Amino acid sequence: MKKQKKWLISIAVCFLMCGCRDRSMPNNRVIRQSKTVEDVIQEQTAEQTPETVIETAVPEETEPENTYASVDLDLTKSSETMLYSEVIDIGTNPDSYAGKVIRVEGQYMNYHDDMSANTYPVVIVLDATKCCATGLVFELKEGNYPKDEEEFTVTGILDYAYSDDCPFPVLKEAEIS
Secondary structure (H helix, E strand, O other): OHHHHHHHHHHHHHHHHHHOOOOOOOOOOOOOOOOOHHHHHHHHHHHOOHHHHHHHOOOOOOOOOOOOOOOOEEHHHOOHHHHHHHHHHHHHOHHHHOOOEEEEEEEEEEEEEOOOOEEEEEEEEEOOOOOOEEEEEEEEOOOOOOOOOOEEEEEEEEEEEEEOOEEEEEEEEEEEO
8 A cells, every 4th residue: 555655646746747848838947038128129220210210309409599619618508516616616727718618507697896896797606505606707799788687698708807916707708698
């Protein structure tokens, strides 16, 4: 009787291990993927026609029109922190920026210098927390200055002026866009 039980158990184990296997599956247990992600991307890219690409393309942003063919330093694309830092650097490292065409966006303000009794048009930029402000004086080539606290973009050639023998940055021949 014990021999019969062992024999039946052995046969049952063999059936469980071998007899119920799906013959359509490969012998190894790992299922291989027929296509890779790269294959699918290449197929989909190959299926697109030029018209499809044009329809799904994101339109490019157009630059504001101005007479400057190129801009050496476009601060309108910078984060608030980088914008603020660059304007501070312009004031502290004049040799690195003098003569370059710079575009900056900010708020308009008239700054009155008590020591020289002069009033200057300034583009004010704020840091990311809006607690600190700095700015650049600018001189328009032609046209009207913005209203106080109005947001605007100004492009000009960086130069330096002096007040009591102290240099400060000025965007000369500036244009508002």
